Amino acid sequence: MDIVIRQAEPGEYEVVGEITARAYLQGGFLAFGGEDDWYFRELKDVAKRAADGEVLVAVHEDRILGGVTYVPAPGPMSDLAGPGEAEIRMLAVDHAARGQGAGEALVRACVDRARQAGRTGVVLCTQPTMTAAHRLYERQGFIRRPDRDWQPLPGHDFTLLAYELTL
Numbered sequence: 001m002d003i004v005i006r007q008a009e010p011g012e013y014e015v016v017g018e019i020t021a022r023a024y025l026q027g028g029f030l031a032f033g034g035e036d037d038w039y040f041r042e043l044k045d046v047a048k049r050a051a052d053g054e055v056l057v058a059v060h061e062d063r064i065l066g067g068v069t070y071v072p073a074p075g076p077m078s079d080l081a082g083p084g085e086a087e088i089r090m091l092a093v094d095h096a097a098r099g100q101g102a103g104e105a106l107v108r109a110c111v112d113r114a115r116q117a118g119r120t121g122v123v124l125c126t127q128p129t130m131t132a133a134h135r136l137y138e139r140q141g142f143i144r145r146p147d148r149d150w151q152p153l154p155g156h157d158f159t160l161l162a163y164e165l166t167l
Contacts, residue, residue: 001060001100005109008046008055008067016057016067017044023066023092029127031158043090052077053089056109058102065102066093070110072117080148080162084120086110091124091133103133107140114167121167125150125160137163 008016021043024030030037042048046067049055053071057064071077071087081087088110093102114122124142126133148162 003102003105004059005056005105008057013046015064017046019094020090020092058106065097068106070113080123080125086114086119086122088124103136122165124163141165
C-alpha cells in the first residue's frame with residue numbers, strides 16, 4: 001500500500017481528532033470513562049496540538065488512515081522529552097486501516113524528523129495495555145525505560161510506560 005506521510009492541514013483536524021479519540025475509546029484506553037473522559041476531548045483537539053507540535057497524517061488515496069503528534073523539543077506538548085530529545089504523542093490509526101503499515105510509517109516519519117533536526121533521541125509514553133503499540137515501537141528500535149515511567153494524574157494509580165530511541 002502506498003502511504004504518504006505529511007503534515008495535517010487545518011481542514012483535516014476534525015477527521016484526525018475523531019480517528020484518534022475513537023481509537024483510544026475502542027481500544028479501551030480511556031482510563032476515566034468513554035466520550036465524557038477529559039482525555040477523549042483532549043485527543044479530539046488537534047488544533048491545540050498543532051499549535052505546539054507537528055501533527056502528521058498517514059494518507060492513502062486521499063483517505064486519512066491515522067495521525068501522530070511530533071513534538072520536536074521539550075515544551076507545552078511534551079510529557080517526557082528532556083534536552084535534545086523529541087517526543088511522539090497520540091499515535092492512532094483508524095480501526096479499518098490497522099495492519100497496513102500506517103502506524104510504522106508515522107513513527108518512522110517522527111524519527112526521521114528528529115534525526116534531521118539533530119536531536120539526540122526520541123521518547124514516548126504509552127499505557128501498559130497498549131501491547132500492539134509496544135510491539136510497533138520495539139520493532140522500530142525503541143527500548144523500555146522503566147526509570148522514566150510516570151504518573152500523569154497525582155492520586156490515581158495510572159502509570160505511563162516510557163520508551164526511548166537513542167539517535
